[in-house]
Amino acid sequence: MEPVQPIQYKDGRLALIDQRRLPLELVTVECETYEDVAKAIEDMAVRGAPAIGIAAAYGVAMGAKALATGATFSRPGVPGGTSGAAATELFLGALEGIGERLKRTRPTAVNLFWAVDRMMRVATAQASRGPMGISVALFEEAKAIADEDVAMNRRLGDFGQALVPDTATVLTHCNAGALATGGFGTALGVVRAAVAAGKQVQVLADETRPLLQGARLTAWELSQEGIPVTLITDSMAGHMMQQKRVDVVIVGADRIAANGDTANKIGTYSLAVLAKEHGLPFYIAAPSSTIDLSLADGKGIVIEERRAEEVTRIGQTVIAPPGVKVANPAFDVTPARLITAIITDRGVVKPPYHDNLRALFGAR
Secondary structure, three states, rough: OOOOEEEEEOEEEEEEEOOOOOOOOOOOEOOOOOHHHHHHHHOOOOOOOHHHHHHHHHHHHHHHHHHHOOOOOOOOOOOOOOOOOHHHHHHHHHHHHHHHHHHOOOOOHHHHHHHHHHHHHHHOOOHHHHHHHHHHHHHHHHHHHHHHHHHHHHHHHHHHHHHOOEEEHHHHOOOEEEEHHOOOOOOOHHHHHHHHHEEEEEEEEEOOOOOHHHHHHHHHHHHHHHHOOEEEEHHHHHHHHHOOOOOOOEEOOOOOEOOOOOOOOOOHHHHHHHHHHHHOOEEEEEOOOHOOOOOOOOOOOOOOOOHHHHHEEEEEEEOOOOOOOOOOOOEEEHHEEEEEOEEEEOOOOOOOOHHHHHHHHOOO
8 A cells, every 4th residue: 555645735725634533533634724734733633844844835835825815915104005026025024924823833843944944935036926926836836845755755765774674673653654744754664665675574663652643643554554563652662672572773853953963752762772772773764854954963952842731631531630740842852872873865874973964965
């Protein structure tokens, strides 16, 4: 089976597979406005760094279309609104506000900011076409971002599968599959590519508390495609390594700093420490859009703190005493020294990351 397609734009609507409802229901959230897209990102109907970047790109395009076809742009003191270059100037200013709204949805994944900034550069470059022409160009760019993401993930999958033994058990965390991207996957893209190459691969999927993306999403994706998967609780990973039931750890990423420090779903750092202790390779799989050379190291990565209810409940079932104090950081940062290699669409990057990441991505 082909991987699921989590994001599709058609007939003026952005259809997002509602990842909150999986695995019990396969339904979509239909977004008609950029604000709908923003809320879908905030509420994690769509999640995964590449996927929210794609969704945000379409959100910018949808906002531009609404602006271009909506009310006349007006400037204080100018009766009857404006036209021509003045209208375009006001349009771009309003579009900038839409972009900032989308950027505020989640702070850690750099793909979100990368995509919105790329869309804004296109809007500025197309200013001579006026608001409607800019709108058309932005939809073309959003589709290009989505298509490029799938292509990047397939390339990194090909690079990464060469690191996977012919017979292997891969431990992964959270969901770095088709659902988290434009439709192929990063960590799971490596698994898919290894399977396609004829390798005998099975997956151990951490449940990934508190929102259980490993249990709900990774296990579902792999089961849909017939790739052998075994679900374990997060606290079982060390035992599985000790019992020699893991050959390699592969996870995704939400932001990779210039020195190789990597932010990913909370619990990733613990896996990296365990892998180091047990002599196992620990790989990060991520597309170019996840590399952030503007940050010297992981200390500059903003860690999103999410609602207490995500920890005190599973679904609608309360599992903790009322009023208990909760810490809920959504991500942690794995130091570069614990990472064996970073698998990208441009090749496999090995230490020293500060030099090798810049050599590969510095000219972007």
